[in-house]
């Protein structure tokens with residue numbers, strides 16, 4: 001019922017030459033139709049060119065963050081309208097690197113979510129606990145708080161046009177992925193929280209797992225009933241690895 005979705009978060013990696021090679025490899029390896037949605041999220045400076053390289057392929061374009069404001073004196077930022085203008089379909093909001101390094105709090109993440117949807121972008125809302133929070137038994141509490149911050153300000157039904165990503169902070173870029181069971185537990189919790197507001201939306205909502213997904217572990221994680229694909233960092237930078245992860249999502 002839920003179409004799997006695999007999104008690559010390139011973070012601050014790439015060059016014009018590397019991007020061209022990566023996209024060429026992806027497009028060569030993908031048949032015309034696949035039973036999974038696929039997106040790549042390059043750094044902003046490369047969005048336009050990567051969008052051109054993707055042309056009308058099945059791979060969609062996403063950005064890694066968005067400004068909560070719509071226009072004006074916000075040096076270094078890019079608005080949702082600008083991301084839409086250069087061809088983005090998706091935008092990641094609330095990635096843990098934004099939350100921790102750039103001190104984006106729940107309220108700001110919620111504003112970014114709204115700004116993205118106001119321009120017709122599909123936000124990929126990231127939630128997840130730190131290692132300390134997990135060890136203190138606070139995982140579901142943290143994830144619920146992060147989710148509630150958005151649901152409390154978004155219009156009813158906003159999650160119909162959004163994707164969630166559970167990304168335990170301790171698993172991101174560490175090589176230590178959550179076990180399929182750990183992921184399933186939190187994904188089921190997220191779906192139940194959404195279902196408490198709207199069961200139909202919860203049933204259709206795609207909840208991705210992110211955190212050290214590789215070709216070697218993707219299939220068992222994606223096989224869990226509430227895991228609908230993945231948000232992939234490091235492993236999205238190599239075409240053959242990312243293609244294997246996309247295949248594991250089918």
Ligand code: PEP
Pocket residue numbers: 009011167171172173174175210211212213231232233234235
């Ligand atoms: C991410 O940055 O969203 C991520 C999941 O990274 P990695 O796959 O490298 O852990």
